[in-house]
Amino acid sequence: MNIQELSTGLDTIWVVLTAAMILLMEGGFALLEAGFVRHKNNVNIIMKIFADITIGTLCFYLIGFGLMWGKDAAGIIGSNGFLIGGDLSQLDLTISTDTFWLFQAAFVIAVISIVSGAVAERINFRAYLLYAVMMTAIIYPIAGHWIWGGGWLGKLGMLDFAGSAVIHGLGGFAALAAAIFIGPRKGKFLPEGSSKIALPSNLPLASVGAFLLWFGWFGFNAGSTLSATDVRIGHIAIVTMLSAASGGAATLLYTLFRYKRSDAPSVINGSLAGLVGITAGCAFVSDGAAIFIGALAGLFMLFASDWLEAKGIDDPVGAFPVHAVSGMWGTVAVGLFAADDGLFNGGGWELLGIQILGLVVLCAWGFIVTWGGLKLIQLWIPVRSTEEEEEVGLDVSYHGMVAAYQEHEFIKYDDHFEAAEEDNKGS
Incomplete structure (x- = not known):
């Protein structure tokens, strides 16, 4: 066996392993969401996650992968690669196309699971299945092509290493659109505008879900190198850890001093916010920047949660604050802290401007197409449960x-x- 064959073998093992770690995050989503909602909706949470994995995988195989990773057509969509077929030499992979597809399939499943939490306890299950098809076959793959598949945002120079914008920003704004469209749970908001707190059914379960997500995130970020010999893996892993710890610590201390108690759901989501915030820049920023990014991600998550309550928007698990708001901050932070081109490292305003442009486009795409998709589904079956x-x-x-x-x-x-x-x- 020569050096090239050995390197390919190692890369294949690394990508398959990290893909499996990302897939395990679905267990994290299931436990987290089930722990945050009421007992009478726990099974429904699990079934939606299984729908994400099963239907999402098949849709991405049939359609989504080609739209995302096929040969670029006008910077908008991929034009081949459906059913993982055709000439995909433009990907310039050191691993097989099958291996690459597996890793990308794990990503697309995560996107739809973000929306699952925001509509928990009141979405028609059949309507959710139809929306899952839309997200995994069309909405996410097209956006992914724009930045990773050779599309126009990637050509502009936008940096989003593992998906703060294209996964979490887009998924978070899709979740916001769905939450607004479907309306709040019955009894959540009182006529005068105040809200009731729906106590989590099982916080230990939710915390285990968060730990599984934290574990899987090392695959999410470090696995995006697609190479077991990439010297950045160690750095990506440590900034991922630091940002998550910083996000959790910031929310722990903030709630402790503001409310005289440390709020468990806030700390759980604060750690996740730190993970989301570092996802775009994990390969580009320093350890110190990661700590700062994570801390602000946790605090922004808290402020966004208060904003949702004030606006009468019901998001049972905090999908929008954790994913959209932290993803937005993480994407902008690349333009500020990137070692080579960040504003604070002498890179000027160009990268920051590109990051903001791409962020606005991706978030708007997630919100608008989700709203339109739900309107379309509503013509056939009710989107909300009775x-x-x-x-x-x-x-x-x-x-x-x-x-x-x-x-x-x-x-x-x-x-x-x-x-x-x-x-x-x-x-």
């Missing part, structure tokens, strides 16, 4: 489960759905 379905819980309404945690040993299959609904109403 009041009765929401009242008894989506677990019963869409999946025939009385609760995520069962005490029954056996039940006749034919009586299952009827018994589940009657038991829930009685409780």
